[in-house]
Amino acid sequence: MNILTFPSDQELNEAGAGIVTGLVQTNPGAVLGLATGSTPIGVYSEMIKSFRKGMVSYRRVSTFNLDEYAGLPREHPQSYYSYMRTHLFDHIDVPESNIHIPDGTAANVREECERYDRLLEQTGQIDLQILGLGHNGHIGFNEPDHALIRGTHAVRLSETTRQANARFFNSIDEVPTHAITMGVGTILKAKTILLIVKGSDKAGIVHTSLTGPITTECPASLLQTHPHLVVLLDTEAGRFFG
Template structure:
């Protein structure tokens, strides 16, 4: 594990974007696993800036998003389809057919999970998986449980997860109760995992995830088993680390 702390948001964003664009510069056909939420917004902004400066092209890149809400129309401003359009896809030259996001409105959600896993299998190993971290230790929408599912699946979101995401919606009642998420097994198969965590409210859970016992009660703790884990923390999130 390579853990880095940053004393400014700008430096963290630049470092995260540099890892992503550096990979694409050396492997123009890179397969990226992408995350959403507040954490990676600034990183995507720096990636877009690098593209606009002509430093990187996404024409041969393939991307797979971690998750999507169930039942939220793609055009809804809080869907992850809309998020990716707003923060990344509309600003770069990635062909849309190479950008994959689960369909949370599929008529058969189980079949959609199988379809998504088949696309991942066809693409081969993810070269870099970008992750944030939930307050309860979830990665993607893999919630704490007695067992974790390897492949894509439908998950019922825990109340604390919905409450954490309620800031993006008019009210808690508007937050979807289910999502499709990439499985932990798929995440851990990535060649490299880039975990980005910000804020004092995440300090205890990121410390537990990276130094505590490996347990499905904290899905992110399984990242300790990964051979190429890079962790980017701001000083607040990293306050419990030396």
Template sequence: MIIHVFNSQQELNQAGAGIITALIQTKPDAVLGLATGGTPVGIYEELVKNYNAARVSFRHAKSFNLDEYVGLPDGHSESYRTYMNHHLFDHVDIQMEETHVPNGNADDVDEECEEYDAMMADAGQVDLQILGIGHNGHIGFNEPGRELTAGTHRVELKAETREANARYFPSIDEVPTHAITMGIASIMKAKQIILIVRGADKAEIVERALFGPITTDCPASLLQAHPNLVVLLDNEAGSGLIEQ
């Protein structure tokens, strides 16, 4: 595990984008595991800058997103497909057919999950997986519990997760109750994982995830077992690690 703590958001964003850019420069057909939410937005902005400056091309890359809400209409402003198009895909030269986000409106969600895993297997091992972390330690939408699911699956979102995401919707009643998410095994298969965390409100769960016991009650704690984990924190998120 390598941990970097940054004094500014800009430094964190540039570092994250730099890792991804360097990967694609050395392996143009890299398979990227992408995340959504507020955490990676600045990194995607820096990637677009790198593309516009001709430092990187995504033409031969593939991407697989961690998750998607179940039941949002196609084109909904808060769907993760819309998010990815808006923040990255529409601004670089990646081939849209090589960008993959689970279909939250599939007629058969379980079948969609199986097909998503099959597409990932066909693409080969994910070279780099971007992750954030929830206040309860979830990664993707793998919520704390007595057991965790290995492959892509449908999950019921916990109340605290829906409350955390309510800021993106007119009311909490409009936050979906279910999502499709990559499973823990799918995430852990990536060659490299970048965990990105911002804010003092995440300091406690960061310390627990990185230095506490490995337990399904904190899914992010399983990342301690990954052989190539890079953690990018701002000063606030890293404040609990000073004595580690």
């Protein structure tokens, strides 16, 4: 585990983007696991800057997103498909055919989960998986539970998670109650995991996740078992790590 703390948002974002672009420069056909939410936006912005400077191309890259809200069509402004187009895909040269995001409107959710897992298996191991961290320790939309599902699956979102995401919607009533998420087993198969956390409100759960007991009641604690985990924190989220 490699934990790095940064005094400014800009330095953290540049470091995160540097890890991604460095991988793609050395492995142009890399498979990237991508996350959404407010945390990685700055990293994606720095990736776009590097692309516009001609430092990197994503033409041969494949991407797999962690999750998608159930019931939101792609064109909905708060779908994760829309998020990825707005914050990254519309600004780099990754082909549409290489972009993979669960279909939140699938008529048969189980079949959609199985389809997504087959795509992951066919493409091969994810080279770099970007993760954020929920206030309750969730990664992707894998919520705390007595047991966790290995593969892609549907999940009922906890009220903590819905409240945290309500800021992106007009009201809590508009926040979906369910989502499709990559399983923890799939996440842990990635060659490298890049966990990015910002804010004083996450300091406690960061400490619990990285130093506390390994338990499904804190899904992020399972990251302690990964052989190549890189953690990027701002000074507020990393205050317990000095």
